[in-house]
Every structure is written in structure tokens, then in C-alpha cells.
Amino acid sequence: MVEVFLETVADLWQESAFCNITLPQGIMLLISFVLMYLAIVKGYEPMLLLPIAFGMALTNIPGAELYHPEFFLTTNVDYGQVLHDGGLLDIIYLGVKLQLFPPLIFLGIGCMTDFGPLIANPKSFFLGAAAQGGIFITFLGACALSATGIVDFSLKQAASIAIIGGADGPTAIYLTSKLAPEMLGSIAVAAYSYMALVPVIQPPIMRALTTKKERLVKMGQLRQVTKREKIIFPIAVTVIVSFLVPSATPLVGMLMLGNLFKESGVVERLVKTASNELMNIVTIMLGVTVGATATAANFLSVRTIMIIVLGLIAFCIGTACGVLLGKLMYVLSGGKINPLIGSAGVSAVPMAARVSQKVGQEENPSNFLLMHAMGPNVAGVIGSAVAAGVLLAIFG
Amino acid sequence: MNYMDMFNFMALCAGDSVLLTPSDDGYWGLVISTVITGIAVVFLVLAILIALLYLMGAILGRKKKSPEPVRTEVPVVQPASETVEEVCEDDGEVIAVISAAIAAYGEAEGKQYRITGVKRRDKAQRSGWSTAGVIENTRGF
Numbered sequence: 001m002v003e004v005f006l007e008t009v010a011d012l013w014q015e016s017a018f019c020n021i022t023l024p025q026g027i028m029l030l031i032s033f034v035l036m037y038l039a040i041v042k043g044y045e046p047m048l049l050l051p052i053a054f055g056m057a058l059t060n061i062p063g064a065e066l067y068h069p070e071f072f073l074t075t076n077v078d079y080g081q082v083l084h085d086g087g088l089l090d091i092i093y094l095g096v097k098l099q100l101f102p103p104l105i106f107l108g109i110g111c112m113t114d115f116g117p118l119i120a121n122p123k124s125f126f127l128g129a130a131a132q133g134g135i136f137i138t139f140l141g142a143c144a145l146s147a148t149g150i151v152d153f154s155l156k157q158a159a160s161i162a163i164i165g166g167a168d169g170p171t172a173i174y175l176t177s178k179l180a181p182e183m184l185g186s187i188a189v190a191a192y193s194y195m196a197l198v199p200v201i202q203p204p205i206m207r208a209l210t211t212k213k214e215r216l217v218k219m220g221q222l223r224q225v226t227k228r229e230k231i232i233f234p235i236a237v238t239v240i241v242s243f244l245v246p247s248a249t250p251l252v253g254m255l256m257l258g259n260l261f262k263e264s265g266v267v268e269r270l271v272k273t274a275s276n277e278l279m280n281i282v283t284i285m286l287g288v289t290v291g292a293t294a295t296a297a298n299f300l301s302v303r304t305i306m307i308i309v310l311g312l313i314a315f316c317i318g319t320a321c322g323v324l325l326g327k328l329m330y331v332l333s334g335g336k337i338n339p340l341i342g343s344a345g346v347s348a349v350p351m352a353a354r355v356s357q358k359v360g361q362e363e364n365p366s367n368f369l370l371m372h373a374m375g376p377n378v379a380g381v382i383g384s385a386v387a388a389g390v391l392l393a394i395f396g
Numbered sequence: 397m398n399y400m401d402m403f404n405f406m407a408l409c410a411g412d413s414v415l416l417t418p419s420d421d422g423y424w425g426l427v428i429s430t431v432i433t434g435i436a437v438v439f440l441v442l443a444i445l446i447a448l449l450y451l452m453g454a455i456l457g458r459k460k461k462s463p464e465p466v467r468t469e470v471p472v473v474q475p476a477s478e479t480v481e482e483v484c485e486d487d488g489e490v491i492a493v494i495s496a497a498i499a500a501y502g503e504a505e506g507k508q509y510r511i512t513g514v515k516r517r518d519k520a521q522r523s524g525w526s527t528a529g530v531i532e533n534t535r536g537f
Binding site: 118119122123125126128129132133135136137139140143146147154155159223226228229232233236237240241244245368371379382383386387390391394 | 415416417418423424426427428430431433434435437438439440441442443444445446448449450452453456500
């Protein structure tokens with residue numbers, strides 16, 4: 001009797017994670033704890049970083065069998081196998097693999113976004129477009145790095161890394177899940193970490209590329225935008241962007257649907273649900289499963305370090321491109337446009353706009369740039385979705 | 397070759413060439429054309445949206461002149477002396493922030509506000525419904 005008991009305990013111990021954990025998995029668990037610390041204590045984008053970190057921890061527990069990366073490596077996924085043999089996170093991950101979650105997040109974002117400052121000052125769209133330059137220049141850089149032999153990125157992987165420069169988490173996840181799902185965990189962690197670091201990364205670049213005189217520019221009052229314009233805007237943008245870049249339709253379409261819900265004023269309940277309950281549910285599932293893709297084999301490599309470095313470069317170049325076009329617009333407008341709002345062309349809404357406001361107020365406390373910076377900021381969301389659509393059309 | 401032809405051509409090339417490596421012929425051609433096309437398409441799409449917005453503004457927008465004179469100073473809080481209750485340091489900061497927010501909002505509508513009194517609202521007087529409404533509206537902040 002005692003022997004049977006001891007044998008059973010021994011078997012259980014042999015099957016436990018303590019006996020089966022490898023060093024890389026242990027390192028991944030420690031990394032997940034660091035990310036949890038950053039999310040909880042430092043407040044780095046906790047809404048996404050906390051579930052990502054916890055998903056990372058769950059997937060690296062040996063024997064838990066919550067996520068099987070090998071199920072999703074092929075182009076033609078065997079969904080029957082996923083449903084039959086998959087774990088909890090395999091099944092939830094289908095929402096990412098089938099590209100369901102990022103557009104739903106965009107629906108919620110559309111419900112919470114006010115495009116008024118953009119409609120009042122359409123030139124902001126140029127600043128949103130310029131900031132996406134970081135994406136394509138980084139794509140070039142990633143390809144050049146591959147050519148040197150330091151690391152080997154395919155074209156699809158290079159495109160996925162480059163999208164970090166758009167500073168848009170759902171867009172990065174949407175594109176990467178299609179082009180390079182094996183890098184999803186690394187790219188998501190990099191994207192959300194840099195979004196949280198916008199107040200740290202952007203100001204030095206903004207100060208370096210602008211003069212004091214330019215930073216002191218006070219911009220004129222924005223015109224009033226009518227309700228009719230705000231209602232027609234999402235419909236028109238959806239039609240135009242979808243016709244020109246059909247592969248951007250899922251993201252831009254859902255973004256504009258959410259915005260139309262909000263601006264129409266006739267579907268308050270849908271707005272409330274999309275911007276609260278739906279957004280929260282999808283955020284939980286997206287975050288946990290994206291974190292789950294960060295297995296030890298995928299994450300602990302030179303590639304991850306290169307992704308983190310290239311992602312930072314993409315972000316910095318995007319900021320610089322926006323500010324430089326802002327300087328050009330300052331010259332062409334006769335000094336009416338403050339170049340600082342150009343840095344808000346990255347899609348980190350509303351943090352990037354707040355950074356423009358803060359840097360502007362450092363020079364002149366009475367300079368309120370926030371609403372002027374919101375124009376390029378929300379334009380950047382559309383711009384990064386279009387950029388992702390272009391990359392998806394070429395490499396998807 | 398128009399814009400859509402170029403786009404489709406690129407997609408077709410990439411479809412056959414997505415596995416190219418740096419040592420293969422055509423790799424750098426595809427990379428550079430992706431960069432140029434990507435930047436060009438993003439600018440083109442957003443330029444069309446700019447044109448649309450200007451058109452929309454001309455047809456549907458109300459032209460509103462900036463109110464004169466344009467204020468250049470931070471909105472000044474001018475509480476009426478007879479109604480200001482004792483204001484501690486924290487309250488002064490809160491009052492300034494709320495005043496600035498109201499002034500910025502008023503500026504957008506061409507209105508100017510002057511504070512005539514500051515009185516703390518007794519929270520106990522607020523009904524449960526009112527409290528729930530305030531909490532719901534300020535939750536995002």
C-alpha cells in the first residue's frame with residue numbers, strides 16, 4: 001500500500017514541471033516576471049503588457065500544454081487538430097490567427113476617437129503619413145542587416161519588424177500574425193514597450209530637430225467641425241481607403257465603423273459595449289495569446305535582440321520623419337505650423353499628442369498644442385493601417 | 397502603367413519572389429520598390445483624403461472666424477472676492493486646472509468665461525444616481 005502510494009507520488013513528481021523545466025524556459029519565466037513588474041509597478045501599458053507577460057509565463061510552464069506553436073507554423077493550419085488536440089490558449093489564439101481580434105480592437109478604438117481635430121486641419125494627414133516613413137526605412141534596414149549575414153530575416157519577417165515603427169499595437173499584431181507568426185511574441189512585446197516609452201524616446205529627437213523659435217510657434221484656433229462632417233468622414237474614408245488598398249479594409253473599416261457608431265449618436269449602447277466590454281474582452285484574449293507565442297525557442301535568440309533594436313530604430317525614424325515634415329510645413333506656411341506636432345504622427349494615441357503638448361509647454365507654458373497634435377496622431381492610426389495594408393498586399 | 401497596375405505587378409512579383417534571399421537576383425529590386433511604393437501609396441491615399449476633407453469642409457463646414465482679440469495669456473482665474481471660501485493649496489491647483497479646461501473649451505466655441513465664485517460642493521448632497529454618473533464619466537481618466 002505504502003509502496004503504491006510512494007510510486008504514485010514519484011510518478012506525479014516526474015511529470016511535474018519541476019522535473020521537466022529547461023533553462024531557457026526558466027529564463028522566459030523570469031523575463032515574464034520582469035514584464036509584469038514593468039506593467040504593474042511602472043505602469044508600462046498595463047492593459048496589454050500584463051496579459052502578454054502572463055501569457056508568456058503560462059506558455060513556458062512545461063507540461064501545461066496550453067499552447068502548441070507547431071500547430072500554427074504551416075500556411076494551411078489544421079484547425080481540426082487545433083480543436084481536438086489544442087490547449088486553452090491554442091483555441092483562443094484562433095482569434096489572432098484568423099485575424100479577428102485586432103480589427104475588433106480597432107472597432108473599440110474608433111468608438112473612443114475624435115477625428116474632429118483632423119477634419120478641422122486636414123494637412124495633419126501629411127504628418128501622419130510622414131511618420132510612417134519609419135516603417136519603410138526600417139524595412140530597408142532589416143533587409144540590409146540580413147544581407148550582412150548578422151541575422152537572417154526573410155522579407156516577410158522584415159516587414160513585420162518594420163511595422164513596429166507605426167507604433168500601433170493591433171496593426172503590428174494583425175500584420176505579424178499573417179506574415180511572421182513565429183515572431184509575434186517578440187514584436188508585440190517590443191511594440192507595446194516602445195508605445196509606453198513614447199514620453200522618453202520622442203522628446204530628445206523633437207528637441208534635436210527643431211529650433212527654439214520653431215518650438216515657440218502658437219497655432220491658430222481650429223475651426224468648428226459640423227456634426228454632418230463627422231458623420232460623413234468615416235464613411236468616406238472607408239470607401240476611399242478600401243478602394244485604393246483593399247487589404248487595409250479590415251482595420252480601417254472597423255476603425256471607421258466604431259467612429260460612425262460614436263458620431264451618429266443613435267447607437268449609444270453599441271458605443272458603450274464596443275469601447276468598454278468588447279474592448280476589454282478582446283484585449284484580455286489578445287494579450288494572453290500573443291504572450292503565449294513567446295516560447296523559449298522563439299524568444300531567446302539573437303533575432304529577438306535585433307527585433308528590439310530595429311523596433312527602436314523604426315520608432316525613432318518615424319518620429320524624426322514626422323518632425324522633419326513638420327519643419328517643412330512650418331516653412332511653407334510662413335511659420336504658422338509648430339513642427340512639434342509632427343512627432344504625433346506616430347499612432348500612439350493620445351500619448352504622442354501629449355508629448356507634443358508637453359515639449360511645447362516647456363518653451364512656453366501658454367502654448368496649448370494638444371488638440372493640434374491630435375490631428376496627426378489620429379491620422380497616424382489611419383496611415384499605419386494603410387501601410388500595413390500595402391505590406392500585406394505585397395507579401396501576404 | 398497606372399497606379400493600380402504598378403501595385404498589382406508588385407504583388408504578383410512578390411508572390412513569386414517572397415522567398416528571395418539577399419544573394420538572389422531581384423531581391424534588392426523588390427526591397428527598394430517596396431519602400432518607394434509603400435511611402436508613395438500611403439502619401440497618395442492620405443492626400444486623397446485631404447482633398448476630400450477640404451471639399452467636405454467647403455460644402456458642409458461652417459466657416460467660423462477666430463474671435464477677437466486672440467488671448468495670448470494663460471486663462472486668468474478671477475474669483476469674485478466675496479464668495480471665495482477658504483482655498484487650500486491643493487484646491488487652488490484643482491481650480492486652475494478646471495478653469496483652464498473650461499477656458500480652452502470656451503475658446504473653441506468663441507466664448508470667454510470669468511469665474512465669479514468658487515464653492516465646494518458638499519459630496520453628501522449628491523444623490524446616488526448623480527454620483528454614479530460622475531464616476532462613469534470620469535472613469536477613463
